[in-house]
Amino acid sequence: xxxKRVCAVGEVPENTLKKFDVDGLTIIIANYGDGFQGFPPxxxxxxxxxxxxxxxxxxxxxxxxxxxxxxxxxxxxxxxAEKPLLTYEIKREGDEVLxxxxxxxxxxxxxxxxxxxxxFFAAD
Amino acid sequence: MKIKVQTKSGEFEYDCEQDEILLYAGLRHGLxxxxxxxxxxxGTCRARVVEGEARLEWADAxxxxxxxxxxxxxxxxxxxxxGNCTLRVPAKVSEGINHDVLPGYRNGEIGNxxxxxxxxxxxxxxxxxxxxxxxxxxxxxxxxxxxxxxxxSMVNYRRDxxxxxxxxxxxxxxxxxxxxxxxxxxxxxxxxxxxxxxATFHPDDGKNVFCLAGGSGIAGIMSIIARGCEEAYFxxxxxxxxxxxxxxxxxxxLDELSGFVDAVPNNLxxxxxxxxxxxxxxxxxxxxxxxxxxxxxxxxxxxxxxxKYDNMIAYVAxxxxxxxxxxxxLVLEARLPGTDIRYDKFT
Numbered sequence: 001x002x003x004k005r006v007c008a009v010g011e012v013p014e015n016t017l018k019k020f021d022v023d024g025l026t027i028i029i030a031n032y033g034d035g036f037q038g039f040p041p042x043x044x045x046x047x048x049x050x051x052x053x054x055x056x057x058x059x060x061x062x063x064x065x066x067x068x069x070x071x072x073x074x075x076x077x078x079x080x081a082e083k084p085l086l087t088y089e090i091k092r093e094g095d096e097v098l099x100x101x102x103x104x105x106x107x108x109x110x111x112x113x114x115x116x117x118x119x120f121f122a123a124d
Numbered sequence: 125m126k127i128k129v130q131t132k133s134g135e136f137e138y139d140c141e142q143d144e145i146l147l148y149a150g151l152r153h154g155l156x157x158x159x160x161x162x163x164x165x166x167g168t169c170r171a172r173v174v175e176g177e178a179r180l181e182w183a184d185a186x187x188x189x190x191x192x193x194x195x196x197x198x199x200x201x202x203x204x205x206x207g208n209c210t211l212r213v214p215a216k217v218s219e220g221i222n223h224d225v226l227p228g229y230r231n232g233e234i235g236n237x238x239x240x241x242x243x244x245x246x247x248x249x250x251x252x253x254x255x256x257x258x259x260x261x262x263x264x265x266x267x268x269x270x271x272x273x274x275x276x277s278m279v280n281y282r283r284d285x286x287x288x289x290x291x292x293x294x295x296x297x298x299x300x301x302x303x304x305x306x307x308x309x310x311x312x313x314x315x316x317x318x319x320x321x322x323a324t325f326h327p328d329d330g331k332n333v334f335c336l337a338g339g340s341g342i343a344g345i346m347s348i349i350a351r352g353c354e355e356a357y358f359x360x361x362x363x364x365x366x367x368x369x370x371x372x373x374x375x376x377x378l379d380e381l382s383g384f385v386d387a388v389p390n391n392l393x394x395x396x397x398x399x400x401x402x403x404x405x406x407x408x409x410x411x412x413x414x415x416x417x418x419x420x421x422x423x424x425x426x427x428x429x430x431x432k433y434d435n436m437i438a439y440v441a442x443x444x445x446x447x448x449x450x451x452x453x454l455v456l457e458a459r460l461p462g463t464d465i466r467y468d469k470f471t
Contacts, residue, residue, distance in 0.1 A: 046167060046190060055455045064451045066168075066469060067462030079462040082216070 002102040006038065009095045017061070019051035025104050027088060029097055030072055032059045037072040038088040038099045044068075044107045045083065061085065083107070128210040129155070130174070131217040140205050146171075146178065147200035148317055151227045158215040160469045162201045162264055162320050163275050167191065168469070169200040176209030182272055224256050224283075230316040232265075232288065234309045240376035243294040244340060245304060246279070248287055249316065256283045259325040259351040260344045260439060262468070263288065263318030267303055273317065274300040275470065277344035277441065281351040288316070291376070293340040323439055323466040327355050331437040331464070332362040336425055336450045338442025342367050342377060348439060349384050349392070358388040364429065365393070368421025368446060370400040378411050385413040397424040422449040426457055433458040440467040 004022050006029055012018045017030035019041055026041045028050055043050055048065040055062040059073040069078035070085040077084055086107065089100035127140045127149065140149035147169050150157045159169040164182050167190030174196075180188075182202040191197040200211070221227075232249030239245050249265075257263075259281045264273035280289040294301045303309075325333070325348040333352060335345040345365060352358050365384075369375045381394045395415040403416040417424040421442075438460055440450045447467060454460045 055452055057456045057459060062455045062462060064448060064455065067451070067455075067465060069462050 001100055003091070003098045004101050006097050006099050009036075009092065009097060012036070012097070015056050017051065017054050017056055022099070022101060025101055027099055027101065028054070029090075029099075030054070030056055030061060032056060032061075032072045034059065034073060036090050036092065036097050037061075038090045038097075039085050040105045040107070042107070044085060045081075125205055126208045127205060128175075128208075129157070129171075129217065130210065130212045131215060133216040133218060136217060136219070140209075143204050145181070145201060145317075146198075146203050146205060146209075146211070148227070148229075150200070151221065151320070152229075154219045154221045154223065154226060156218050156220050157200060157213060158217070159201055159320070161187070161275060163273055163470075164188075164199060164202040166469050167199065170197055171200050171211040171213045172197045174210045174212050177206040178203045178209055178211075179206055225258055225261070225319050227318050227320055228255075230255060232314055232316045234312050234314065237308075237310050240291065241374050243305075244291060244374070244376055245294075246289065246291045246376075247304075247309070248289050249314065251286045251288065251316065254284045254286045255288070255316075255319065256285070257281075257319035259347040260323045260466070261319040261321040261347075262344065263316050263320065265290075265300070266315045266317075267300065267312070270299050270303045272299075273315075274298075275320070277321070277341075277347065278319075279343045279346045281347045281354070291340050291343045321468045323441070323468045325351055325439065327352070327357050329437055330361075331435050333357075333364070334425075334429065334433070334436050334438045334458075335363070335365045336368075336422060336438065336440045336442070336446075337366070338368040338421055338446035339374070341440075341442030341446075344441050345439060346377060346380065349381075353384050353387050353392075358391045361391065362432075363388075363392040364395075364425075364432070366395050366397060366421050366425040366428075368397045368399060368424075368442065371398055372401070372404055372407060378414060382411055382413040389413070395424065395428060397421040420446070420449065422446060422453050425450075426453050429458070433460065436460060437464045438466065440465065444470075 006020050012029050012031040014031050014033050019028050027038050030037045043063040045068050053064045062069045068081040086105040091098050128137050138153040160166045164185030165187050167187040178198050180203050185202050187199050230251045232251045236248040262275045262277040266273040276290045278288050294305045337345045385392050397417045399420050402418050454465050
């Protein structure tokens, strides 16, 4: 566990998301009304910057580039999304939002490219 | 030559001719290879060459920013094979393209050229073989004197037809549109590949229809409304069309749109939004079947559509900024699920 303070609760109004840098790692915090969610800054599809392309409504995050969607309340993919959204563990302490940022969450395209992955053919 | 594609849903093989675009060869064999613009800008058809050699026909294509060239990646829509090849495609693929609308190659002769505004023209293409397409689809046109193909949506809707109708806006740096505007193109021939595109209308969707178009983006929307009217779809479903142009001098197809409304005045509404001027006083008198508003088209639509999104499917086509604004509105205000918003991403 490596809990780090990301922001104050009031910095991310309901139904919005905002990008933060915490000790060299970039995280997006989304306030979906019933709580907060934290995830890496790029869409898992085509590396679109979610701080600009991400839309939040009714607990669902939409990347407006190709309308991939995820339900932030359950973590499930919605509609046309073909890859899950990686998320950081988030908790609130008083007026602060903390994320467990033990290691940076990255998608296959960043490190082991998905096309190099042995699981390339595995069903989602 | 033989092209093997390794995909997330298994391996497929198809034949590809010498100098044939890899994407086009796969699609005409019925494979649902991923693509959107099919002309080098959107990056959706990214693939990796794992065996054999491919040649990039447009190395500076905007969509190349999505491609890792050091890993031998290509855009299938702008690459040809130099021999047998194996490609990896990071998507689920099937042999599922409906054979009624299987894309293929044709040649077309330009005719019936008309200027609709100073920088918008329409024309017909008479094809050497008939084609069937879905309302909302596009084809890629290529002229011998201009490098590379350009995507244009059909304005008309017909099954098994030898006539395709188009509307083209002149773009300052658009080589193909300048080619069309700068000479008498009547009787000129262009190569045609298609039909393409998934932002299509099917009456069995059974939903009300909301269309948002900017400028020449109205082309595919005209096709959708034409099909809806022909098949009496708007007897039982609502249709809302919002068409954005800068000024009334940039507007076109107003008589045709009035004609659609005339056929189903109770269920079809057409609103023209003028972004750069107030609505001239006489406009509503000249076009009594059409409503007018001032402002960006997605903003006008947002104001007038509140509370009307029940059982709705949305179609969006136009310049990138308008598409972005429309998608934001449809997700955040209309709260439509992504699967009920149809558009082809050209950027």
